[in-house]
Amino acid sequence: GAGVSQSPRYKVAKRGQDVALRCDPISGHVSLFWYQQALGQGPEFLTYFQNEAQLDKSGLPSDRFFAERPEGSVSTLKIQRTQQEDSAVYLCASSLGQTNSPLHFGNGTRLTVT
């Protein structure tokens, strides 16, 4: 597709369940980012990949959050044992990775933990 694609668009999980969120970046984009956006807030950085290497995971809120990009393309953000405070929109963004390359965001996955 032409843009960053995220699936599912909506996910409802019971507290304690594991979830997996998928991101398909724009073809050829080497950089991939995950952000978390709580209701009424701006996005907050979670983690960054350059190709398959996870170069920064300083924004992951706990060890229940795990991200991977094994072949340097599609990425999955996994949240184990979900809690209510995990409810948010999870945004994926990709870029060419060149100087001043802009980030292109997907439309996000809205996660609701009940």
Place this chain on the structure above:
Amino acid sequence: GQQLNQSPQSMFIQEGEDVSMNCTSSSIFNTWLWYKQDPGEGPVLLIALYKAGELTSNGRLTAQFGITRKDSFLNISASIPSDVGIYFCAGQHSNYGGSQGNLIFGKGTKLSVKP
């Protein structure tokens, strides 16, 4: 996590009015960015600023990178109905191989149409 101070939080506009919003930070940024987010969509980049003092326009939008590198403003001239949405400022400290990456966002300014 750290967020920028963005104001105003919300504002009502009438078609044709000029709009102004700003962002301040306690720390210095190398890059300032302005995004617009419509409901159910991801943020879309409007303007990027890379040098202190830089003034950049994109159609009816004008943004400036503050001299102190701790603030930025966005102006929208002659607003139209499709300007409605949430505007975010974002700052970047580091540069991942040149890409705009670890961004710190403000809480947003919500633009609505005056009833």
